[in-house]
Amino acid sequence: MASQTQTVSAPDHDITFEKIQQLRELFADAPEVGRKALENVLGELKSQAGDTPPPPIESAGRVGARLGKRSELTIIVPLIPGGAKRLRTFLQLLGGNLSPGATKVGTLHDMRFVFLDNDTKLLFATSFDGDWDTYIDDFVALIPDYLDIIDSAWEGWPGIRSPEAKDYLVKHQITAEGWFVAHPDLTVAEIDRLKRIGKAVDEFLDKVQ
């Protein structure tokens, strides 16, 4: 949506100056190679100061970051005993990529499942279009089994139908400090549409030759 893209005013020079000072102080006792690299990058950034600044990262509701039409969600949840093994085997059954369930959702750009600390914790990271809870009732209605297989491995999970589910996620969610998105204005549906248009244009060009 056009109204969601915002332009930022030029960065406040005092704040930038302060941040650079702080960085130099933090790097003062860093290894020589890091100190040098910092100065090189600062020099490079200075020469790009006139360029248009990138769109700012916004908050995606209570936790998480949002960039244009995209949001990110990173959670680290404790697993119940045996949970990691069940989940890993299930993921392997699907070739590790959770298709077709995930494709059906239509808003997911990517998801990753990483087991930590001897299979006692799961790091789950995803990026998707819009707010995560907009379609939550639809997910529960239409792909409840996928959700339940995954989240039944989580320690203390109240269940996706519980009013406390949101609080659980918020409690375990960690907002990304840095996040790059090549096309923050493109949703999965838009990418699909552009691919279709590209193909149609090629077919058209072949025909007129």
Place this chain on the structure above:
Amino acid sequence: MSSVNELAAASVALAITLDLNEIQATVLRPRPAPYFGTHALLRVDDAQAGRAFLRRLIPHVDSAAAWWTAKTPWLAVGISYAGLQSLGVPQDSLQSFPEAFREGMAARARKLGDVNLNDPKNWDQAYRKGQVHIGLSAFSDSEEDRRRIVGIAREQLQGFSGVSVLAMQDFGAQPGDRNSLGYKDGIDQPSIEGSGVDPLPGQGEPIKAGEFILGYPGESGFPLPMPQPDILGRNGTYVGFRKYQSRVGAFNRFLRAHGSTEAEQELLAAKLVGRWRSGAPLTLAPDIDDPALGADPQRNNDFNYSHDPRGRQAPFGCHIRRMNPRDTKLTRLTDVKLHRLIRRGTTYGPPYDPNAVSEADDEVPRGAYFLFISAKAMATIEFLQQEWINDGNFIGIGDERDPIIGLHDEAATFTIPKDPVRRLVRGIETFNVLRGGEYFFMPSLSALKWLGDLEN
């Protein structure tokens, strides 16, 4: 013949599982045809006076018992969060209401996309945050009965200095039961399981009552969270009340700019909505209007989009395909049964004038008050505003918005799929501007009594 009678004629007695004596009539009873009525917005400054007023009003508030009969007139009452506070509802009970309801519609503007032209700072004075406490609506099938029931409501207000009227607005049927942009409206309503009436053709599978009325299982099999205590929440529901001003001049200028003959303009008007102004759906009457079809409740909603998967008849972005996509293939995993609302549209002001083309005509007070009713009205209205009204991504048309009730910027477009190539219409404006709104809780009759009998 009123639509209520037609409904009764079409009905087959089904098992009634709802407590119709408790549910307010407006939740289930459609507006009569023709219809006459009045909305009143009240403010309660003294809890005792407010409760005494409620107690006097209750005998005149109708239940949904035999809602399919054309019994009129009737009164409906809704109470905002500020209203519940002003009536002295205990704190733990107040906290049991959903967050969006507690914040109120004006405070949820960002979530609702009510910005720019639709920003609450541009709303009528009465709707500024926390002002409206009680919403009272009278529905009738005659002007005479409307006056009588409004008189009765007024009598109950006599002698209370602690309850004041912020705004009053009469509404009523336009000639031919049209709305302020000249369309027959209010045709497609969700069918509710256990309400006692068979769905009309095309109304779709009945939806679980808990989606619309608190205390019954919803589509998930479980009831939605309900305000406490039980007597307050059960058989109640929520109403999203929104006042729109129709910019009739802008709408007519748009039609004239993009259609050189009256026939072209009417076809464009039909493409925007998905129905001809007569109510005939494009899916059943794609090329020329069929007024007899539009007027027939057995036929005018009896369709799906299985034969129009590319939007050649009803464009993907038209108003009715957005508000109820039926079997349209959507880009996102969606259960279309979860995003329906019971709609009570009430048109106010002078009838649609096809020759009104000036900017002054945009400011003539005419438009519609909508009551959007659901057990999760706040969440559903926010969903619709974000996803189905002010976006096109869900249906694969990028940033395009609802041409009738969307909020538009200057670059707005409307795509009409066509062979060999689509027609892209520019110059869409915000044809209906939001002028106010609030969330109301519509309590059961027992809950109204509970509220009236509160002590402190």
